[in-house]
Amino acid sequence: MLSIGNLSKTSGVKVPTIRYYEKIGLIAPADRSQGNQRRYEADDLKRLIFIKHARDLGFHLDDIKSLLTLKEDTSCPCSGADEILTRHLSDVRNRISRLQRLEAELERMSHCEGECVAECSVIESLADHSHCLYEH
Amino acid sequence: MLSIGNLSKTSGVKVPTIRYYEKIGLIAPADRSQGNQRRYEADDLKRLIFIKHARDLGFHLDDIKSLLTLKEDTSCPCSGADEILTRHLSDVRNRISRLQRLEAELERMSHCEGECVAECSVIESLADHSHCLYEH
DNA sequence: TATAATAGCTCTAGTCACTATAGCTTCAAG
DNA sequence: CTTGAAGCTATAGTGACTAGAGCTATTATA
Ligand SMILES: [Zn+2]
Ligand SMILES: [Zn+2]
Ligand SMILES: [Zn+2]
Ligand SMILES: [Zn+2]
Numbered sequence: 001m002l003s004i005g006n007l008s009k010t011s012g013v014k015v016p017t018i019r020y021y022e023k024i025g026l027i028a029p030a031d032r033s034q035g036n037q038r039r040y041e042a043d044d045l046k047r048l049i050f051i052k053h054a055r056d057l058g059f060h061l062d063d064i065k066s067l068l069t070l071k072e073d074t075s076c077p078c079s080g081a082d083e084i085l086t087r088h089l090s091d092v093r094n095r096i097s098r099l100q101r102l103e104a105e106l107e108r109m110s111h112c113e114g115e116c117v118a119e120c121s122v123i124e125s126l127a128d129h130s131h132c133l134y135e136h
Numbered sequence: 137m138l139s140i141g142n143l144s145k146t147s148g149v150k151v152p153t154i155r156y157y158e159k160i161g162l163i164a165p166a167d168r169s170q171g172n173q174r175r176y177e178a179d180d181l182k183r184l185i186f187i188k189h190a191r192d193l194g195f196h197l198d199d200i201k202s203l204l205t206l207k208e209d210t211s212c213p214c215s216g217a218d219e220i221l222t223r224h225l226s227d228v229r230n231r232i233s234r235l236q237r238l239e240a241e242l243e244r245m246s247h248c249e250g251e252c253v254a255e256c257s258v259i260e261s262l263a264d265h266s267h268c269l270y271e272h
Numbered sequence: 273t274a275t276a277a278t279a280g281c282t283c284t285a286g287t288c289a290c291t292a293t294a295g296c297t298t299c300a301a302g
Numbered sequence: 303c304t305t306g307a308a309g310c311t312a313t314a315g316t317g318a319c320t321a322g323a324g325c326t327a328t329t330a331t332a
Contacts (some may be wrong), residue, residue: 139279139280140279140280141278141279141280151279151280155281155282169280171280171281172280172281173279173280173281174280174281
């Protein structure tokens with residue numbers, strides 16, 4: 001049996017975050033010691049590591065909840081899981097291209113030759129979108 | 137004089153957002169009509185357009201606040217503005233590379249040949265980071 | 273001028289995924 | 303047996319809005 005601190009160290013998930021996950025129902029209410037402290041076993045650790053990994057990969061908590069539900073029933077078709085991943089992947093790709101347009105824009109703005117604010121190309125570019133390369 | 141609705145249409149910033157910006161002190165409290173409705177003039181519109189553009193470019197509100205303060209005093213050296221932009225640009229670049237590593241990881245996971253959850257490569261990959269290409 | 277539709281007002285609470293704090297209790301090592 | 307670390311609950315804060323309730327002002331038409 002693990003204390004919440006040990007579960008935290010082993011999983012890499014912070015203690016308040018574990019309690020938060022319990023509160024929102026992402027993990028089941030933990031067993032308690034006689035003094036009312038949370039106690040965990042191997043299965044809880046596995047579930048938490050799954051959650052941590054999916055979070056590190058950028059999945060939303062409600063998608064993670066769905067994935068965990070799917071995972072329970074090993075006879076289920078996995079198309080649901082594949083669909084969540086595909087959606088997330090295209091979301092990540094959208095964010096990348098949006099950020100790349102941003103990068104180009106900021107890069108363009110960053111070559112300021114001025115000395116004072118009146119002639120600063122950064123301020124000027126921010127004030128006037130018509131100098132921009134893209135829509136944002 | 138513009139009503140808040142017209143200011144909103146002209147600037148592209150939603151009405152509740154304008155009120156929110158006033159509340160947090162990003163824009164000055166507006167003049168009021170006899171019936172206590174907000175009234176704006178050209179300068180307010182310019183400031184709001186600046187804010188909108190900077191937000192579209194991903195700047196944080198407190199950086200925008202600093203940029204606006206700098207912008208007021210046209211005789212100031214602009215190194216402060218340039219520094220804010222440089223910091224933001226490197227932040228954007230970090231996010232891009234993080235997301236690109238994520239994309240590669242998710243792409244790798246997405247080729248599931250299985251039928252049911254028991255043999256789903258998505259679920260399997262999420263459960264076990266050791267298959268991953270990168271740290272996250 | 274009366275009325276009705278639209279727009280505006282304030283205030284509160286909700287979003288997401290945590291994080292921080294305060295004030296208390298339990299546990300484990302020495 | 304004492305002490306300090308770790309755990310407990312509950313509440314509030316983060317950023318940048320967004321939604322809703324319940325009210326009032328403005329404006330266009332009849
Ligand atoms: Zn400059
Ligand atoms: Zn622009
Ligand atoms: Zn699959
Ligand atoms: Zn991984």
